[in-house]
Amino acid sequence: MPANTIKSIYTDGACTGNPGPGGWAVVVYFADGSVQELGGYEAQTTNNRMEMQAAIAALELLSTVPTNEPITLYTDSEYLIKGITQWVKGWKKKGWKTAQGKPVLNQDLWEILDERNKNVQWQYVRGHAGNVGNERCDKIARAFATGKTPTLQQPKSDSVLVTEVSDYVPQSTITYEKTTSSHLVLDMTMMESTAPNSVVTSEEIPRETRVALLRSLVETLRIADEIAAKGYLITSSELADLMDVHASAVTSRGDEWRWRNWIVSRVRREGNQILWELERADQVNSDDHTGDPATE
Structure with a gap:
């Protein structure tokens, strides 16, 4: 097996605020035991977009490494997995419209x-x-999302040649150096997050993007309100999808806590699933609820 053969790739994204500052990460494992890590940030984004951005960076890297065998890309985002393997076909047929x-x-x-x-x-x-790869990706992505600059691992040799990285990869977090070939080798020495032009302000984000993010947020809040109004019970994974966080971020908060405008309460367990109920906080006596407010 050639030294530059990729064995597996892990990706992850993180966001503080959702929408808010976000980070993404890619960890690549090679046959010779080398590890290569990529990462970046955006000043205003969502967790789902960071999960997707990480995957884009991984696919860009894969396109530069000739291989006859499919490479396994691991992600903890069900949104990303289902979207790229199932939903995207239907969306394209409908002209990039949902079933609704x-x-x-x-x-x-x-x-x-x-x-x-x-x-x-x-x-x-x-x-x-x-999972070591997933945990490492999570650590890198969260570091970028919180304004830190993690130290990223480099491969043992310059066996990975990369052409120009996509415009969707934040360029301010990765530096490059020329080689004797026509390619570029990733230099994983990261720029300080406080360097000039390394932070993008919300004003620099295109207006249509900001509006799209706002619409996404409003749609999320509308769905939550409908779930609360109709008394629907939802599982931990469904609640995590609604909040755009990992399922563990839901179950680790206890039996009752506040998320935005709602009180979230654990109702019961059915098999392997925990069922949750949402109630509007303004319709509940706040003195009866002392859970920590959610910051997602």
Whole structure:
């Protein structure tokens, strides 16, 4: 097996505020035992977009490494897995509309992922379950999301040649150096987060992007309100999808806590699933609820 053969890739994304500052990470494992790590940030984004951004960076890297066998890409994002392996086909047939006829969120990134989805096998891995690759990705992504600059590992040799990274990869967090070939080798020495022009302000984000993020937030809040009003019970994974966080971030908060405008309460367990109920906080006596407010 050649030294530059990729064995597996892990990706992850994180966001503080959701929408808010976000980070993404890629960890690549090679046959010779080398590890290569990529990462970056955006000043205003969502967790889902960071999960997708990480996958885009991984696919961009894969496109530069000739291989005859599919490479396994591991992610803990069910949104990403289901979107790229199932939903995207239907969205394209409907002109990038959902089954309800609404515009597909994050269409710009889905189109890039769909175009570059070649020679890769998508594999879901449970987050925060002790998987080394997933845990490392999570640590890198969260560091970037909180304004830190993590130290990223470099491969043992310059066996990985990379052409120009996609415009969707934040350039301010990665530096490059020229080689004697026509390619670029990733230099994983990261720039300080306080360096000039390394932080993008919300004003620099295109207005249409900011509006799309706001619409996404409003739709999330509308769904939560409907769930609360109709008394629906939802599982931990469904609640995590609604909040755009890892499922472990839901179950670790206890039996009752506040998220935005709602009190979230654990109702019961059915088999392997925990069922939760949402109630509008303004309709509940706040003195009866002392759980920590959610910050997602």
